[in-house]
Amino acid sequence: MKNLKKYAALLIIFWITGSKVMAQNPTDAFKVPDYEKFILPNGLTVYLMEQHEVPVISFSAILPAGAIYDGAKSGLASLTAAGLQYGTKNFTKSKIEEELDFIGAGLNTYANKESAGLSSKFASKDANKVLPILKEVLVDPVFDQEEFEKERKRVLSGLEQAQLSQRNVINAYWDKFIFGNHVYSNPVSGSPESVSKFTVQDLRTFYQSNYSPQGSAIALVGDFKSQEMKTLLRNLFGGWKKSTLVSKNLATQAVNSIQSSRVLLVNKDDARETTLYIGGLGIRRDNPDFVAIDVVNTVLGGRFTSWLNDELRVNSGLTYGARSGFIPLKHSGTFSISTFTATKTTEATLDKALQVLDSLHKKGIDEKTLSSAKNYVKGQFPPKYETPSQLAGLLTQMFWYGFNESFINNFQSNVDGLTVAKSREIINKYFPKDKLQFVLIGKSEEIKGIAAKYGPVTEKQIKADGF
Amino acid sequence: MKKLLSILLLGFCGSLSAQTKADDVKTFTLDNGMKFLVLEDRSIPNANMYLFYKVGSRNEYPGITGLSHFFEHMMFNGSKKYGPKMFDQTMEFNGGANNAYTTQNLTVYTDWFPVSAMETIFDLESDRISSLSIDPKMVESERGVVLSERSTGLENSPWNMLNDAVYGTAFQEHSYRWTVIGYETDIKNWTKEDLERYFKTYYAPNNCLVVVSGNVKVEDVKRLAEKYMAPIPASDPPKPVHLVEPPQSGERRIIVQKEVPSPYMMIGYHTPEAQNKDFYALSILSSILSSGNSSRLHAELVDKRQLASMVGTDFSESFDPNLFMIYALAAKDVKELDIENAIYSEIEKIKKDGITEQELQKIKNQKLMEFYGQLETINGKSNNIGTYELFFGDYRKMFDAPAEFSKVSIEDVKRVANQYFKKSNRTIGVLKANVEE
Numbered sequence: 036m037k038n039l040k041k042y043a044a045l046l047i048i049f050w051i052t053g054s055k056v057m058a059q060n061p062t063d064a065f066k067v068p069d070y071e072k073f074i075l076p077n078g079l080t081v082y083l084m085e086q087h088e089v090p091v092i093s094f095s096a097i098l099p100a101g102a103i104y105d106g107a108k109s110g111l112a113s114l115t116a117a118g119l120q121y122g123t124k125n126f127t128k129s130k131i132e133e134e135l136d137f138i139g140a141g142l143n144t145y146a147n148k149e150s151a152g153l154s155s156k157f158a159s160k161d162a163n164k165v166l167p168i169l170k171e172v173l174v175d176p177v178f179d180q181e182e183f184e185k186e187r188k189r190v191l192s193g194l195e196q197a198q199l200s201q202r203n204v205i206n207a208y209w210d211k212f213i214f215g216n217h218v219y220s221n222p223v224s225g226s227p228e229s230v231s232k233f234t235v236q237d238l239r240t241f242y243q244s245n246y247s248p249q250g251s252a253i254a255l256v257g258d259f260k261s262q263e264m265k266t267l268l269r270n271l272f273g274g275w276k277k278s279t280l281v282s283k284n285l286a287t288q289a290v291n292s293i294q295s296s297r298v299l300l301v302n303k304d305d306a307r308e309t310t311l312y313i314g315g316l317g318i319r320r321d322n323p324d325f326v327a328i329d330v331v332n333t334v335l336g337g338r339f340t341s342w343l344n345d346e347l348r349v350n351s352g353l354t355y356g357a358r359s360g361f362i363p364l365k366h367s368g369t370f371s372i373s374t375f376t377a378t379k380t381t382e383a384t385l386d387k388a389l390q391v392l393d394s395l396h397k398k399g400i401d402e403k404t405l406s407s408a409k410n411y412v413k414g415q416f417p418p419k420y421e422t423p424s425q426l427a428g429l430l431t432q433m434f435w436y437g438f439n440e441s442f443i444n445n446f447q448s449n450v451d452g453l454t455v456a457k458s459r460e461i462i463n464k465y466f467p468k469d470k471l472q473f474v475l476i477g478k479s480e481e482i483k484g485i486a487a488k489y490g491p492v493t494e495k496q497i498k499a500d501g502f
Numbered sequence: 503m504k505k506l507l508s509i510l511l512l513g514f515c516g517s518l519s520a521q522t523k524a525d526d527v528k529t530f531t532l533d534n535g536m537k538f539l540v541l542e543d544r545s546i547p548n549a550n551m552y553l554f555y556k557v558g559s560r561n562e563y564p565g566i567t568g569l570s571h572f573f574e575h576m577m578f579n580g581s582k583k584y585g586p587k588m589f590d591q592t593m594e595f596n597g598g599a600n601n602a603y604t605t606q607n608l609t610v611y612t613d614w615f616p617v618s619a620m621e622t623i624f625d626l627e628s629d630r631i632s633s634l635s636i637d638p639k640m641v642e643s644e645r646g647v648v649l650s651e652r653s654t655g656l657e658n659s660p661w662n663m664l665n666d667a668v669y670g671t672a673f674q675e676h677s678y679r680w681t682v683i684g685y686e687t688d689i690k691n692w693t694k695e696d697l698e699r700y701f702k703t704y705y706a707p708n709n710c711l712v713v714v715s716g717n718v719k720v721e722d723v724k725r726l727a728e729k730y731m732a733p734i735p736a737s738d739p740p741k742p743v744h745l746v747e748p749p750q751s752g753e754r755r756i757i758v759q760k761e762v763p764s765p766y767m768m769i770g771y772h773t774p775e776a777q778n779k780d781f782y783a784l785s786i787l788s789s790i791l792s793s794g795n796s797s798r799l800h801a802e803l804v805d806k807r808q809l810a811s812m813v814g815t816d817f818s819e820s821f822d823p824n825l826f827m828i829y830a831l832a833a834k835d836v837k838e839l840d841i842e843n844a845i846y847s848e849i850e851k852i853k854k855d856g857i858t859e860q861e862l863q864k865i866k867n868q869k870l871m872e873f874y875g876q877l878e879t880i881n882g883k884s885n886n887i888g889t890y891e892l893f894f895g896d897y898r899k900m901f902d903a904p905a906e907f908s909k910v911s912i913e914d915v916k917r918v919a920n921q922y923f924k925k926s927n928r929t930i931g932v933l934k935a936n937v938e939e
Contacts, residue, residue, distance in 0.1 A: 036651070037574060037602040088545065089521060089874045129796070129805075136794035137864045139871030158871060185808060192811040192834050195763040200658040305761055307657055308650075338599065340590045349587065352646025355654055375654060407595040414597020414616040417546040422878040 037339075067420050070430060071261055077275055078249030082430040083264055084256040086423050090159045092257030094169060095427035097435050100151035100245035103218040103286045108237055109501070110225015112146040114183075114190065115241045119144045119153070121182035123171035128182050131168055140165050144172065146223055148210075149286065149365060150435060151246070156424055159258035162267070170271040176242065183235040194227050198497050201303060201310035201375070201476040207502040208495075209312050209474050212299045213369050218285045226501035247278035254430035256423040290316065290367045293470050296490035302479030303497040309381040309477030313388055314371035315467040320363040320436045324461055326412075326449040328361060331461050333408040334400050335359050335391070336372060340407075342391045347374055353384045361465075365436065370467060378478050382485045385473075396468050400458045409450050416446075522877050524901040527887060528720045532727060534736040535708025539887055539897055540723045541715040543880050549716025551623055552884040553611040554892055556711075557704035559684070560606050560677045560743050560822065566696050568684015571604040572648055573700055577611065578602075579640040582633035586640060589626055596622045604682055607821045608892065609704075614881070617717045621726055628730035631705055636697050645689060652683045660766050660933050661829070664758055668768045668931035671756040672825055676747035706737035713888040715880040747772070747823065750927050758933040764811075764832040765934035767841055770825035773817065773922050776893040781819070782906045783914040784826060784922070788817040789865040790857055790915065791828070791848070796864075798848050799828070808833055809841050819893040825929075826922065838932050849923050856916035869907045876900070 070084035102112045120142065122128045135142055140157035153173060157165045197203040207222040214220035253272070255264060293315050318328060329337070336343040336359025347357035357374035372392065376384040400408075420429055453461075473489050475482060476497065486492045495502075522541065531537045558570050580586035593600055598615030613623050655662045666681045673679035683689075712731075714723050750772055773784055791799045792815040803810040810830040817826045830841050876886040890900035899906075 037578065037600070089877055091871070091874050091878075129801075132795040136796040137860070137867060139864075139868035156871075158867075158874070185805065188808060188833065189804075189811045192764065192831075195834075196811075196831070199660065199762060202658055307653060338594055340587070340594050345587070348647055350643070352643040352650070355647055355651040375650075377650065377653065407591070410597040411594045411599070414548070414619065415599050415614070417548050417616075418614060418879070418881070421546055421880070424878075 067426060067429065073265070075248065075269065075273055077273065077277055078247075078251075079272055079275060080252035080434055081265075081268055081272075082252065082254035082427075082434070083259075083261045084254070084426055084430065085259065085261055086256055086426065087258045089423075090258045091423060092157055092159050092162055092255060092259055093423035093427040094153070094155040094157075094166075094253065094255050095424070095431045096153040096173060096251065096253045097431040098151045098246055098251040099149075099282075099284070100241070101147050101149040102221040102223045103149055103284070104241070104245050104282045105218075105221050105225070107229075108225075108233060108241075109222060109229040110190070111233060111237055111241050112151060112245075113223050113225060114186065114230065114233065115238045115245075116144045116146040116151045117186055117190075118178050118183060118235075118238045118242075119172045119176045121179040121186070122177050123168075124175040124177065126168060126171055128179065131172070134164065134168060138164065142169070142172070148219065148221070148223060152431070154424065154427070162259060162264075166267060166271055173246070174272070174275045178235050178238045178242070180235045183238065187230060187233070190225075190230055191227055194224060194230070197224070201306065201308075201497075204301075204497065204502070205310050205312060205373075205474060205476055208299060208301055208476070209369065209371060211502045212297075212474055213293075213316060213472060214367070215291055217288060217290045217367075219290065219364060219367055222502055228500040243278060244280040244282045245278075247281070248272065248275045249277045252431050252434035254427045254434075256427040256430070286364070286366050292316070293472065296469070296471050296473075298473040298475065298486045298490045298492045300479055300483060300486045300492050300494045301474070301476040301497050302494060303476055304478065306378065306476070306478040308375050308377050309384075309475055309482055310375040311381075311385065311476070312371040312373050312474045313385070313392070313471055314359075314369060315470065315472050317361040317368035317370035318363050318465060319368055320365055322363065324465070325363070326446065327453045327457060327461050328465050330405070330408050330412050330450060330453050331400065331458050331466070332359055332361065333412055334404055335395055335466070338408075338411055342395070343372060343374070343388060346387055346391050347376075347384060351383075351387065353380050353387065357388065370465070378481050381475070381477065381482045382488075385485070385489065389471075392466070392468075395462055395466060399462060400455065402455055405453065405455055405458055409453065413447065413450055522883065524898045527897055529897075530724060530727075532707065532732045534732060534734055535706075536727070536731050536734075537711050538723065538727055539711070539713045539891060540718065540720045541713075541880075541883055541887065542718060542720060543715055543883065544717050546880070547617060547717050548880065549615060549617045549620060549714060549718045550880055550884050551613045551615075551627065552713040552888050553627060554711040554713070554888045555609045555611075555704060556709050556892065557609050557740070558605050558607040559680060559682045561704065561740070562677060562680070562684075564680075565688060566692050566700070567680040567688045568648070568682070569688075569692055569696060569700055570609055571682050571684065572644065572689065572692070573697065573705075574602045574604045574609050574611075575644050575648060576636065576640070576697065577630055577634065579644060580635045580637060581630040582635065583629045584626060585635070586637065589630065592622060592626060593619075598623060606678055606682060606824075610888075612881075620718060620722065624726040624730040628734060631707065631710070631731075632734045634701055634705070636694055636701070638694055641694060641697065648683070648689055649686070652686065652689065655683065660760055660762055663760060664766050664768050664931050664933040667756045667758045667933075668770050668827075668929055669825070671754050671931070672750070672770045672772065672929035673747055676745045676822060677743065678747070678822065678824060702737065703740050707731060707734050708736040709740060711888055711891060713884040713891075715884040715887075743822065750929075752926050754929040756929065756931045757937050758931065759935070759937045760933055761935050762933065763935075764834055764836065765838040765932055767830045767832070767838050767933075768931045769828045769842070769845060770929045770931075771922050771924075771927050772823060773826040774823050775821060776819035777895060780918050780921070783910050783918045784817050786862070786865050786869075786907065786910050787852070787915050787919055788815045788826065789868060790852070790861055791815045793865065793868055798852070799830075799845065802848055803830060803841065803844050807844060809836050809844055819889065821893065838934065842930065849919065852916065852919045853923060856912050859912065862910070862912055862915070866907050870904050873904050
């Protein structure tokens with residue numbers, strides 16, 4: 036590969052929607068097709084968008100049941116989401132699998148930091164078979180004891196395997212280091228110690244408190260007729276009762292601000308390379324400068340010719356890739372520069388990355404570079420919303436973050452309107468300059484002295500429980 | 503994607519009316535032998551260009567292992583009109599992005615761009631094919647990048663390490679025996695002359711297939727191809743790879759040490775190339791074993807007996823006979839031998855009793871869904887059209903695939919299981935922490 040497209044998953048995502056569009060004209064601004072939105076009496080929000088190019092339907096659900104609700108039981112949201120598939124009132128786990136496998140339908144249930152989700156893709160002719168199963172998975176899961184025990188074993192084994200790769204665990208260490216005691220520090224995966232203590236009853240309680248039509252949405256995109264689909268969905272999901280228990284959303288509590296530079300060093304005895312993040316707090320998803328921030332980040336570390344990748348990879352061969360990005364959440368977020376390098380070049384890499392960040396602040400961005408970044412952001416935008424699955428995901432994200440319509444409709448002009456002067460303001464306001472935070476995962480005995488150069492060092496062991 | 507055709511007439515019937523058909527792909531070949539496949543698709547205001555060079559690690563020999571992949575990197579390091587860094591800078595300035603990948607069989611360059619940038623893309627691609635600079639300073643810097651790529655792959659994935667060992671054991675003569683990334687010492691030692699010879703041999707218009715999909719017009723692609731690609735002279739066709747792996751005559755084993763919590767296992771059986779008549783039956787067999795939680799290996803090893811935390815198979819298209827790979831990750835405190843025996847016992851059941859009608863129909867249904875998936879994006883279209891053209895000799899075979907899978911019978915699957923899943927034809931690799939016990 037020339038570069039790792041998904042390294043560290045530092046992605047910023049934009050959404051747009053729009054008016055009636057048949058086929059896209061190359062000279063027009065990109066728009067997504069028409070969709071319909073309605074709310075059932077039980078509070079469930081439903082989105083429908085017809086797409087007929089391929090005879091398939093994508094289904095996406097979003098529920099307020101992410102890791103921020105884990106409480107003391109780290110990993111509970113994730114196991115509960117997986118547990119939706121351990122059987123339902125009318126279908127055993129193996130029956131669900133046989134039915135869906137037979138028609139080539141996919142089903143995935145998962146938890147993220149803030150929300151839980153279900154996604155499924157199936158042939159449009161099978162809608163009448165699949166939708167009743169999806170409904171039961173969401174509304175009537177039984178959380179079978181035996182299946183839970185099996186899954187727990189696999190999760191524990193997965194947590195142990197994850198420690199083999201710095202890349203798998205650095206995000207969890209980073210969030211814990213940046214967010215401290217705030218619920219945004221909760222690792223989605225949980226830790227071996229906490230996961231080994233759950234009972235299946237914990238999953239049931241978590242489900243009852245957090246899975247409810249109120250506050251949730253489903254989106255269907257694909258080859259169907261909206262009128263028929265509406266009736267079908269009303270019949271299926273209309274009887275889903277609102278939960279009487281509602282978890283408190285602790286994510287709205289303030290995140291502690293960062294006081295000074297600090298370094299977290301995670302030791303991995305057999306490491307030959309150091310994987311590292313540098314950064315601090317970032318932005319909320321509803322930040323009004325969202326588009327402008329992404330354009331500026333594109334210059335710093337959001338594409339192949341970004342200053343970070345150019346300096347660390349192209350000019351010096353220190354790494355295979357270097358990038359930067361914001362991860363915005365509903366109430367806070369992080370910013371990080373991320374890369375990896377051989378153990379012996381750890382210091383050179385850190386210093387070069389800091390130089391690049393420093394020059395962003397000192398020199399800012401010139402007109403030509405800004406134009407290039409603007410063209411790039413606009414040009415790479417449409418393929419993000421090309422498939423029914425991408426569009427269904429877009430609709431549930433719109434629901435979750437409550438997109439501001441003016442922001443949505445003004446995407447192109449927001450990009451175009453960014454001036455050099457404004458980019459200077461964006462840099463000053465959102466890109467950390469000092470009090471930088473560092474997470475280094477590598478061979479501690481060889482990089483400990485280097486780590487101390489950048490701030491007081493806290494040391495952890497990759498093999499220890501938790502993050 | 504967003505063709506709203508006669509919506510009112512469609513219900514759950516799944517009309518195929520808006521779907522891409524083989525006849526929608528237009529094709530032309532320039533005088534210098536460069537072949538183009540073009541698919542107009544107006545779903546998004548974007549397009550792509552996939553350039554498939556018929557060179558991969560199978561074209562290498564000891565001393566230059568990894569050179570195909572290294573070249574994939576060098577192609578971004580400057581040519582006559584667009585000097586160092588200018589390829590990426592120009593493309594990104596015009597709203598485009600790119601990547602590239604190298605396999606045992608191919609080196610593929612992928613450009614994604616707003617359609618307004620198409621002429622720039624042609625200019626960039628033609629410049630580097632016709633007149634690449636091989637600057638010694640760039641070669642040195644790029645060695646560092648590739649060594650970092652190699653070590654990060656080995657550091658982060660035990661599967662990479664095990665895969666390399668199994669290929670190195672299963673193949674003793676054919677060039678599939680070294681990895682695509684190459685040997686570390688070769689990466690450090692190949693010369694500028696090696697690079698120049700490689701470029702001249704393989705980076706010729708007659709050794710390249712170009713696929714363009716998206717919001718383009720065929721006549722525009724043709725006009726630009728004539729302007730930018732046609733003037734590049736053809737080269738003598740590269741010498742075909744003559745190596746043939748002799749039949750394996752006995753089971754082989756390879757053990758690799760790495761500090762992992764539980765053993766990793768791969769079992770590879772020699773199987774034929776993509777154009778062999780058994781390809782579709784073997785592909786179905788692969789899905790029977792591992793596609794979905796109801797598949798044979800998953801249901802038995804992961805779910806019922808909990809011997810493995812994951813299990814999978816891989817059988818892909820290849821120019822020369824390659825491996826049908828089965829892989830499993832042991833559950834905690836499970837011995838790899840128990841997993842190995844459990845895998846053989848599932849294989850023996852198929853060899854003896856075959857599969858059921860229900861299972862066969864399930865896989866055929868899944869294959870049809872996979873086919874739809876390939877048509878969902880302009881990138882899926884370009885990648886798959888190109889793959890079928892190269893590996894199966896005709897892009898039309900992509901559209902025939904659902905029908906080809908439909909023809910496979912229960913007997914066919916049983917027959918290929920008996921023919922290829924033989925003890926003497928397999929290589930077992932185990933990666934684990936304790937190799938002294």
